[in-house]
Amino acid sequence: MIDVLKSELFKLRTTRATKIVVICSIALPAIIFGLTSVFGFTNGEVGDSLISMVGNFAPLSGLLLGVVGVLCSTQEYSQGTIRITLVATPNRLKVFVAKILTTLVVSIVSSLLMLLLCLVPSQLILSSRNITFDVIGSDLRVLLSVVILSAFLSILGLSLGLIFKSSPGAISALLLWPTILEGMVFGLLSLAFKDTNVFKFAPIQGNGFRLISTFSGTKENTWLVSLTYFSTFVAVFVVLGAVLFTRRDA
Amino acid sequence: MIVVENLTKSYGSKKAVDSLSFSVTPGRVTGFLGPNGSGKSTTMRCMLGLDKPDTGITTFDGRKYADIESPLSHVGSLLDAGDAHKGRTARNHLRWIAMTNGISASRVDAVLQMVGMEDAARTKVGKFSLGMRQRLGLAVALLGDPKVIILDEPANGLDPEGIRWTREVMRHLAGEGRSVLVSSHQLVELSLVADDLVVIGQGKLISSGPIGNFMTQHAKTWVRVVSPQFDALAALVAAQGGTVERTAEGGDFHAVSAVVVGDIAAANNIVLHELSPQTGSLEQAFLDATDASVEYRGQSTTTNVWEAPKP
Numbered sequence: 001m002i003d004v005l006k007s008e009l010f011k012l013r014t015t016r017a018t019k020i021v022v023i024c025s026i027a028l029p030a031i032i033f034g035l036t037s038v039f040g041f042t043n044g045e046v047g048d049s050l051i052s053m054v055g056n057f058a059p060l061s062g063l064l065l066g067v068v069g070v071l072c073s074t075q076e077y078s079q080g081t082i083r084i085t086l087v088a089t090p091n092r093l094k095v096f097v098a099k100i101l102t103t104l105v106v107s108i109v110s111s112l113l114m115l116l117l118c119l120v121p122s123q124l125i126l127s128s129r130n131i132t133f134d135v136i137g138s139d140l141r142v143l144l145s146v147v148i149l150s151a152f153l154s155i156l157g158l159s160l161g162l163i164f165k166s167s168p169g170a171i172s173a174l175l176l177w178p179t180i181l182e183g184m185v186f187g188l189l190s191l192a193f194k195d196t197n198v199f200k201f202a203p204i205q206g207n208g209f210r211l212i213s214t215f216s217g218t219k220e221n222t223w224l225v226s227l228t229y230f231s232t233f234v235a236v237f238v239v240l241g242a243v244l245f246t247r248r249d250a
Numbered sequence: 251m252i253v254v255e256n257l258t259k260s261y262g263s264k265k266a267v268d269s270l271s272f273s274v275t276p277g278r279v280t281g282f283l284g285p286n287g288s289g290k291s292t293t294m295r296c297m298l299g300l301d302k303p304d305t306g307i308t309t310f311d312g313r314k315y316a317d318i319e320s321p322l323s324h325v326g327s328l329l330d331a332g333d334a335h336k337g338r339t340a341r342n343h344l345r346w347i348a349m350t351n352g353i354s355a356s357r358v359d360a361v362l363q364m365v366g367m368e369d370a371a372r373t374k375v376g377k378f379s380l381g382m383r384q385r386l387g388l389a390v391a392l393l394g395d396p397k398v399i400i401l402d403e404p405a406n407g408l409d410p411e412g413i414r415w416t417r418e419v420m421r422h423l424a425g426e427g428r429s430v431l432v433s434s435h436q437l438v439e440l441s442l443v444a445d446d447l448v449v450i451g452q453g454k455l456i457s458s459g460p461i462g463n464f465m466t467q468h469a470k471t472w473v474r475v476v477s478p479q480f481d482a483l484a485a486l487v488a489a490q491g492g493t494v495e496r497t498a499e500g501g502d503f504h505a506v507s508a509v510v511v512g513d514i515a516a517a518n519n520i521v522l523h524e525l526s527p528q529t530g531s532l533e534q535a536f537l538d539a540t541d542a543s544v545e546y547r548g549q550s551t552t553t554n555v556w557e558a559p560k561p
Contacts (some may be wrong), residue, residue: 007349014339014346079335080332084347087298087322088321249300
């Protein structure tokens with residue numbers, strides 16, 4: 001298993017597309033947040049804590065790490081290396097688990113790096129501007145949520161890649177579902193049922209992205225309910241991806 | 251040793267491989283022949299567990315492929331030279347494969363040297379010619395120093411030197427006691443390297459065994475004769491049931507043996523300048539054997555499909 005894990009990590013390290021997307025997932029939020037710290041924040045505008053502001057970038061970073069998950073699986077099909085992968089390791093479940101673990105490691109490390117690169121320079125910049133703020137304060141849960149969101153979106157991307165076997169299909173599904181389709185579907189449901197609170201059943205926007213928000217309203221899901229709902233949604237795709245990957249002809 | 255037993259694989263209602271059974275013996279090169287779409291590649295994919303057969307089993311020295319620990323050390327395969335990420339270097343391509351089976355980086359460098367690619371080790375696969383990719387594919391097959399080697403069209407895209415090198419590699423590997431199964435459309439090349447043949451058509455076995463047996467069964471044989479009294483001899487041979495085909499220098503007798511022709515000539519004091527038994531090529535034997543099972547056939551150049559449109 002260790003050999004297969006090492007091989008999967010090596011594969012990710014030696015493809016340019018994955019490296020670029022990983023760098024983007026770390027650097028884009030860091031750059032935007034750094035610039036905001038330089039030009040934007042004034043005293044009293046930093047919110048509850050700096051990390052709660054950084055948390056707003058988690059969906060962007062998480063979706064980019066989801067694309068890394070997609071590439072981890074679909075590049076094997078588009079380049080034909082899946083045949084060599086499965087000839088070298090005939091136990092497909094082992095390959096699947098190795099891909100999941102690799103994607104998780106990359107997404108967790110990347111999201112932690114993203115947080116670090118957002119927080120440390122901003123802290124220095126804001127201190128030099130004599131702006132007072134809390135770095136984490138009482139929002140430790142946001143730190144955890146950013147990492148969880150990135151990890152789940154990356155394995156969702158991997159699973160979609162294994163289901164679609166093509167980058168355009170899987171990336172479209174990964175990006176269009178939370179950004180457009182989910183809003184349309186649950187918007188229509190809310191009209192149909194005359195219930196504005198139906199959005200809390202939206203798996204990614206209503207629960208996944210909500211993990212990093214402040215939970216105050218009584219009609220909204222709690223953090224734990226949102227986590228359970230979102231993880232169940234991701235688990236369905238992981239199981240579907242595993243079943244198709246282990247049973248389909250390569 | 252590879253043993254394929256009763257292998258059947260269908261895609262929808264179409265049977266790509268139909269109750270196929272054959273074996274590949276250690277120390278011999280076995281050629282795997284069949285027309286386009288006959289099921290050669292599907293058979294190889296089923297053997298390696300990439301496609302799941304409907305029925306049948308393949309064993310490598312008595313074990314199923316999926317049950318072999320570190321399979322690259324037992325079975326090396328080249329299915330498609332294009333199976334490599336275009337953005338990776340040759341060395342990195344081999345390294346990730348080596349890692350899966352705990353094969354050392356020094357072995358990666360060794361196989362790159364074996365296939366003559368040490369200078370291209372750090373070049374990206376996307377910059378390789380088809381011939382270079384074939385060499386890289388062969389390096390993948392040899393990576394684990396396996397006892398069994400399966401190659402699908404290994405000479406495809408290689409230059410004459412590369413083809414000769416591939417032939418020598420296959421002979422060398424078989425000489426070391428390994429089982430080598432190779433599919434190829436280059437029948438002349440295969441006739442130079444194969445000891446045994448497995449011939450399939452429309453997924454079914456047509457012939458299996460030593461190449462000599464296949465040639466005896468399917469290759470045309472005739473007797474070439476050059477004689478100043480050819481017409482007289484031709485009449486006598488025809489009376490014995492032989493058929494005659496005139497050539498510029500003499501003629502060919504069919505349906506009789508050289509012994510019979512020689513005896514007739516001797517008994518009738520006919521002078522012979524040449525009397526030689528002839529055997530058709532592997533290509534001709536293959537085409538005759540698989541004629542009934544060719545699925546996709548091109549138009550003959552004598553038919554009007556090749557004629558230029560009239561103005």
